Amino acid sequence: MSVDLEELFRFSKALINESEDDHFHTLGIQMLAITEKGVRMAMEYRPELVGDPDTGVIHGGAITSLLDTCCGFAAASGLDELGLTPTIDLRIDYMCSATPGETIYADAELYRSTEFVMFTRARAHHGDPDRPIACAVGTFFRLAPDVFEPLRARFKACTQEERNPVAGETGGEQ
């Protein structure tokens, strides 16, 4: 049994868009797709993310946040139920500077999933994955599924309300 990817996609979007002032919103991180092949996310160019004021190049830290998030959802795609996976460690290799003004995409895949640890890798690029800006390897921890029961309940309540705003408090999903 494995988590429904369509549901994980909606769950990830809800988490990313939940707050108007958190790190996702500040960086402009967006979820684009979650499939069996992996997760794709994006981060548009913003002047606030610049690390080198002379060149306008985005700071590596913003790319690290994007890759960490992308790898994290790739890891979550291997869980049995809807949930999150804390990062154990993350290694980022910077291949070249990001081009000022261009959107950065991140593609992450879960290449091995074990009882307690999820192994992921990702790359950041401007549209051509064969010309990476940065590559990442990350390991994530599989917590007991009941840890996320309150979060799942809250998410399901929200989606229920969206579908049926009047009778939102009655009944669960079939």
Place this chain on the structure above:
Amino acid sequence: MSFFDTETLSRQIERVPYARMLGIASCGEPGRFVLPARKSNIGNPTLPALHGGAIAGFMELSAMITVLQGEETKRIPKVIDISIDYLRAGRFVETYSRCKLNYLGRRMLNVSVVAWQESEDLPIATARAQFLVKD
């Protein structure tokens, strides 16, 4: 270009938009920095916890500024890679970092970073970064 004096260092940090966004500031001692608790660095609003990427960005900036503090010339270091081990969840409080320049070569530099919150003995993350310097 040596940034040992805190005022010059603050001015340099102020010039970098990403550093301003995170809120990193010098603790007044070389290689020691602070990240104030800011909502914009939160990754999990329910706990609430800092985003692992914000912690990594803070550590990478700390390492980078430490390298600049040790540089006598105008050489600008580029990060080749950074590796972060997450030990504890970053709570929504002030975070501190301490950097150590392990190797200072003609081309390569190696820096290790420790980040903690309530106690220096209880790190929330450790990292090491390699830098390349071009003339």
